[in-house]
Amino acid sequence: MAPYDDWNRIDEDDEDELQDISWLEGKRDVILFCIDCSESMLELRNDSIYEDTKTCHLYSALEAAMQIQKRKVLVGPNDSVGILLFNTSRRNESTSQGSEIKRNNFVYQPIEQISAPKVLELMQLLDAARDDPEFLRTEFPPLSGNKRVPMGDVFTSCNWVLRDGAPKTATKRVFLITDEDDPHPGAGGQRLITSSQTTLLDLTQAGVTVEPFFISTEEKPFDTSKFYSSILLPTNLEDTDASLLPESIFITRIEDLIAQMRIYEVPKRSIFNVPFQLADGFVIGVKGYGLVTEQKKGSYKYFVDLGDKMGVAGSKTIYADIDDDAIVEVPKDEILYGMTLGATTEHYEKGGRVVPVGSRVFYTAEEVKSFRSMGLEPGIKLLGFKDRTELRFEDNVKHSTFIYPDEMTYSGSKRTFGALLRSMLAKAKIGLALALTRRNAPPVFCALLPQEEKPDETGWLEPSGFHLVPLPYADDIRAAPIDEGSRASGEIVEAARAWVLKLAVKNGAYPPDAYPNSCMKMEPGD
Known part of the structure; x- marks a missing residue:
């Protein structure tokens, strides 16, 4: 017979969350940086940090990706990051995944868990680009003649990269970085817009969120009404609002790209x-x-020595029926929950659900849940x-x-x-x-x-x-049950004054180094 506390344990055994879409429940975060590699993104500009140095928008986007990866080493070591470059003539290597990537889309880093070699590879690329301003143009040559990849092919490539590398239960997002507001001008643009809408819808239905970062400068302002307002799903509540893409970020100063990405670094998960x-x-x-949300201390884990490594020891709670020195596990759907009413019932025969009236009441797990809801x-x-x-x-x-x-x-x-x-x-x-x-x-x-x-x-x-x-x-x-406050008498105050004065620090100074905090000895240094 289950005690009263076991009634609350039903929530822990088989808790039925209302989040039907499994990708929203994932604890892991997957980010795919989808970066434009066109001529305008490779155009050299004066660097805002290093004097006498010229960089480009592509360099800043790759640096933002590197900074996000470095931060996730501490805040999300189980997360995954990848980098996809489009509008480049560089070809993918002959891999199983590369066969599904559309032409002029290059996977620089596939979706993989954050690791030191992956971050180091990107840092070495940025160091080489800082020493040689033309390095990125040579490494990722843009398409000639101002040609551009259809955005429908870009979204399709993102879908394949995420499908092959991202866990199914993870939160999947695409950070789209570009400075081109009209990728499909001229004749045939409407057909390409329709294709982009279809492929983006497929990407969204697969549980992927596209978060755009549009680079807008004084020389080349970004106008979303030319293309992106017709394919990206609006998130505003006002139908008459002129801002069709409130979730998009307009970067007027490219050095603000990293700061803006930190806001979107943590995914929004619905509960x-x-x-x-x-x-x-x-x-x-x-x-x-x-x-x-409340930040709680992490739970303890038990480990077992497997010889060559230490493994996490898992725990499992089962309900068993012991009869003739044999232990038989009882299925959860056969377990009943109840309580004892009135006098003790030890003299009643065990094993039967039918008991005298007013003695015991039994309920199934489904009945208890129905009482709650x-x-x-x-x-x-x-x-x-x-x-x-x-x-x-x-x-x-x-x-x-x-x-x-x-x-x-x-x-x-x-x-x-x-x-x-x-x-x-x-x-x-x-x-x-x-x-x-x-x-x-x-x-x-x-x-x-x-x-x-x-x-x-x-x-x-x-x-x-x-x-x-x-x-x-x-x-x-309800009001606090306090009728009258307790106040010390004058005699007690005078008696306490003697030992309180003895607690004063000598010379009126407190050197903190002379009194080490034992609780801080185990804390890592900054």
Whole structure:
């Protein structure tokens, strides 16, 4: 018979997350740098750091890729990075992967886990390019006659590189770096645009996110309306907004490329993906993102000596039935959960589910889960509206979740979500909702706090959306049971003064080196 604590263990045994797309759950991050290698990217310019040195946009893009790899050695050693160059006449080596790469697309570094030799190879390339400004042009010659690779072929090559090298459960992203705003001018451009839209959709459906970094200078400003606004999926909620690509980054100073990439270095992973019911038969899709998370100490691991190496010892918990010195594992679906009611029941015969009334109650794991969720399906249901002033500061007792529309689940979710958001902001209202974000979690009443978009010259400071604020129970906001404070009498204060004065440091100075901190001895030095 399972004790009360085992009822909560159901969540740990078979927790059913609501993230249906497995690539969003991956802990590993995969970044493919897709860098333009055209004539304009190889044009020499004065370097902003080194005097009397000329570099190009391609050099800066490769340096940004190198800096990201160096940072991931510490923050994400299990992540993978690759580099793909397009609009170059250099051919790929004869490998199994190279046969699928389109022409004039060169894989400089395939998708592989971060390693020191891989970073060193890129550093040596950059050192050679700094000594010889024409080195990159010789190493990666651009196409002659201002010819350009169809962007559809570029996206197809990215798909093949990621498919062959990236883990299936990883978060896959493509950092597109280019300074050409119209890669397909002239006749036949519309056909190439359609092809680019199709291949980019295939890339997106494979779980890959394309994050563009457009290089815009005074001599050559970048205009997204010529090509990229028609192929990249818009992420804004306003249909009438002229900024069709709010997630794109316009680099006016190429030295800012590394700083901008650090913002996008960590992938955005949604913690749930559920339907948002506005009324009966009126449903849209939303995703939830955690804005604050608790940094916990890593768990201990046990290792076993395998002779030539040390391996991690895994642990497994099983439930077994011991009978006649034989241990037989019991399947999880046959385990019952219950508690003892009333007096002890040791005198009852073991093994039977039928017991006297009022003695024991047994439930299956599915029944316990139904008690938690009250038979509700995962989702967020809008119940009504209240004035903004009704939401008090003390109501926020838990971390809120930021929800954003998911167009891939229900078509038209962004437009409907945006209309609701604008209406609530104009009327200064908040929403009341019943939220069940995990299948085996209890439903919670929440407040929908609208947040208006706050734009910046270079992007968004805060995106538009709703904060899903869990409302507290009555016990969560009860007053502290303190009737009267305790104050020391004058005699006690005088008695304590004698030994408090003896705690004073001699000469009125405190040399920290004379009092080493024992807890810091095991910490690594900077």
